[in-house]
Structure formats: C-alpha cells, structure tokens
Amino acid sequence: MKIRVAAIATAAAIAGIAAASAPASAAVEVGVLTCQIAPSIGYVVLSQREMRCRFEPHYGRPQFYRARAGRVGIDLGYTRDAVMVWGVYAPTRHIGRHALAGTYAGVSAGVAAGAGLGANALVGGSHNTVALQPLSAEGSMGISLALGVTALELR
Secondary structure, three states: OHHHHHHHHHHHHHHHHHHHOOOOOOOEEEEEEEEEEOOEEEOOOEEEEEEEEEEEEOOOOOEEEEEEEEEEEEEEEEEEEEEEEEEEEEOOOOOOOOOOOEEEEEEEEEEEEEEEEEEEEEEEOHHHOEEEEEEEEEEEEEEEEEEEEEEEEEO
C-alpha cells in the first residue's frame, strides 16, 4: 500500500513538473540530451549523482558533457542503470559548441521498485536561456523514492 501511494504521488508530481515547466513560446527545440547516470544511494535530505551526457543537436555534431546532479528533498534508496533524456530548448535554433555548459535548477520526482520512473525539468545554462524538458521518463533500476529541488552542472 505504501509503494502504491508513493507511486501515485510521484506520478502526480511528474505530471505537475511537465505542465508547470513548458518552455517559453520564444524557445525552440535545438536537440536531445541523453545522460547515463552512475549508481547512487539516496539519503533523507541530500543526494548526488555523476553522469556522462551526449547532446545530439538538430544542427551540427554531437557534443559530450560530464555532469553532476544534486537533489535537496526526499531521496531514499538505491538506484543503478539509470538514463535521463531531455528535449533541449534555446532562444535560437543554432547554438555553439558546449553552449549547454553551466548550472541548471528545477524540480524532480521519481520512484523505483525494481524498474523505476522519474522526471526532472530544469532551466539554466548560458544566462539561464536553456531549458531541459523531460522527453521520456527517467528509466532506472533499484528501490527508491525521490522528490525535491534538483541542481545539474554540465561541464
């Protein structure tokens, strides 16, 4: 019963994230960012994860980033083999090499009992002009519950 309530709460939070964080009408989708997330152990208030990311712009060559994500909020459990996929929105269709480098912030939610789901909607990058919108839910394996504010640093 507890897992079911947590799953329903997480699904509601994910829906809220998607609705509340739609990109501004002036922004255009410029590509897709996919991050492979290192295994993590969550603590009650704070967690941190390392990632390897690949940005596939609609125009130009792929770009590679290292990332570190941190969450403040509820984060309990263990996850492994996680992947996040974001649509990347910017003020112009053509963005320069490594234009995604910078710090992003937003809200996140996730739950896993074996296979898991999660979402993270973030804004930041160059002068806070880049938005990362979940294209698909985070896929992960493990046992966890997470809800809070997330910061992501792409370098």
